[in-house]
Amino acid sequence: MKKSTPLIIFLIIIIFNAISLFSSLSINDSVLLINFYVNLFTLDLMLLVVLFLFYKYKVSIFDPVVFILTIYILMFIVTPIYDILNNKILWFGVNLFKYGVKGTLIALLGFCGFIFGYFITYKYKPNSIIGEKIYSGKVYQYKNNEAIIISVVGWIGCLIISMIYFYLNMGFNIVYILGMGFYGNIDKSITSDIALGSLYIFSYSLLPFSLVYLKIGKSKILKVVMFWMTLAVHFTMGFRFIILTYLAGIIIMYLISNNKKVKLRYIIIGLFISILLIGLLEVVRGDIRRGSGATLDMFSFKNSVESVFYNFRIYKTYYGVIKAVPNQVPYMYFDQMLIYTLVMLIPRGIWPGKPGATGIEAMRVGISEYAAAAGQAYPNLGEFYYSFGILGVVFFMFIYGRIAYYFKNKFLDRKNDIMNIMIYSLFLPANLQLLIRGYLPSNLYFVLFLLLPIVVIKKITRVSVSN
Structure with missing residues (x-):
């Protein structure tokens, strides 16, 4: 973080507060007004804590704490402010x-738990920052030919299983998937008496x-095919978080x-493209699933922005959990997080x-x-609160912080290992799903099937270590 960055961010906070306070003059409902002030104060407090810690520990843009807290604050604090100011109240x-x-106050406690869990043993390693000298520890080498064979065979196997799932459960054929739902038709007469829902996890x-x-393959044509088919499978299903x-x-x-520095303009471009992609999928995924032919009539940047906020409005479901638990509905304890996680895939x-x-x-x-x-669904805090109340939120957010730091220390700080880079590159964006969908039975298998293939390839093909 540059020396001028905290000052710039601090000025942005002041401007945002001024605009928000001026806009709040139109709020007539006392409950909404109190919510607005509490959220604005909490936002300022969180941002000041983040600024201090990031500046003190020289946090890199790729540190998981940056991405996780950005999504966390946007969902639980910024979106409620936006909704109150724009009268988007009902859920x-x-x-x-x-x-x-x-x-909001429970979310603040969860924020504290995560921060404490992440930074309690944080060690700044100046040679691990993007753009500077890379980590100087052990360097692992791999049998690339074996890794290529395993990746191709594994990808083909998972594609076949995915196609079986699509065809028998939804009537999607290869043409329909290749065309991402814009071409071809689905066979609605296809039915299966066997419950095959768990097969989708192989996708x-x-x-x-x-x-x-x-990363290591040799055929450009095969790279294009694998990229397109992987994208097409998940686009057809309309699962934005996977794409x-x-x-x-x-x-x-x-x-x-490639040890590249991330410039602000690239971040802005990336956010712009991500917003458009979310908006596109919001418009077409219903039609694609029904096989009625996708259209882009409702697609626009304005609607895409609204789609992003709509996904973050899952915080309202979290409010619903707080309303019901434990006064009307008892805590789940480990019924969902442990027991159903064990039986889900049967x-x-x-x-x-x-x-x-x-x-x-x-x-x-x-x-x-x-x-x-x-x-x-509810976000991660909803599951934590539903399971063990406020203490559950603080404890599991602390554990989440420890896990995030483990991935930073184990994979990001050892990025001269190409397999570590691959594991970390998928783990970091996967946190979006872990935050906005608090359902451990699904999230755990999502992470396992997302990362284990690379872990297995790493173990099988590793041949030597040098310093």
Whole structure:
């Protein structure tokens, strides 16, 4: 962080506060006004703490704490301010801001837990900063030919499994997927008596196998095919977080492996493209899934920005959890985070009586029957609070901070190892999903299938170590 950066950011904070306070003059509801002031004060406090710690420890732009706290603050603090100022109050027809102040203060405690967990053993390594001398520790070498074979075979295997899932569950054929839903048709007569939902998880591993080949593979044509097919599979399903993880992972891998400095204009361009991509998927994914033919009539930058805020509005579901738990709905404890995580991947064809997903009751009581029926999710704080209350939020955010620091210390600070770079390049953007969707049974397997293929290739193909 340059010496002038804190001053610039501090000036931006002052300007933002001035504009927000002026805009708040139009707020007539006392509950909303209190929420506004509490969120604005909390935002200032968080940003000042972040500025101090980042400047003190010389935090790199690629440190996970930068990305994680950016998403965290945008979701729990900035978006509520935006919604109050723009009168976007209701969520499934319900006003939940009565519980907003408590939600914001709990989010502040979670922020403190994460900060403490991350920085408690933080060690600044000047030779690990992007643009300077790279880490001077052990250098691992790999059998590239073996790594290439494993990545191609693994990618093909996961693609076949994904295609089976798409065809038998949704009627998608190869033409429809290659055309990303804009070309071809789906076969709505296709049905399967076997529950194959868990097969979709293998599509996550298309990302790491593809990333390995993109970095060390030799055939440009195969690289294009793997990239396009990986992108097409997830675009057809409309899962934005996977596409963003994949594209961001490729860019991060390039920047870190080539020791590139990240300039502000590139960050702005990247954010602009990400917003457009989110907006595009918001417009077309419903039509693609239904096979009715995607159109771009509603696509615009303004609608894309609104789509981004809509995804961050999941904080309102978190408010709904606070409303219901524990006064009307008891804590889950480990029912979801441990027990259902263990049984989630067991197919219903093997276990017909497998229980359904837990953690829905708070949605029914805290928001509405419709929200529960729609499978409305909550962010990570919602799961932590639903499980163990305020102490659960602080404790699990502390653990999250420790995990984030582990990845920084284990992979980012040892980036002369190409496999470490690949693992870290996927882990960093994957945190978007871990923050905005608090559902450990799904998130754990997402991370495992995202990172384990590279870990396995690393173990199998490593041949020597030098200093």
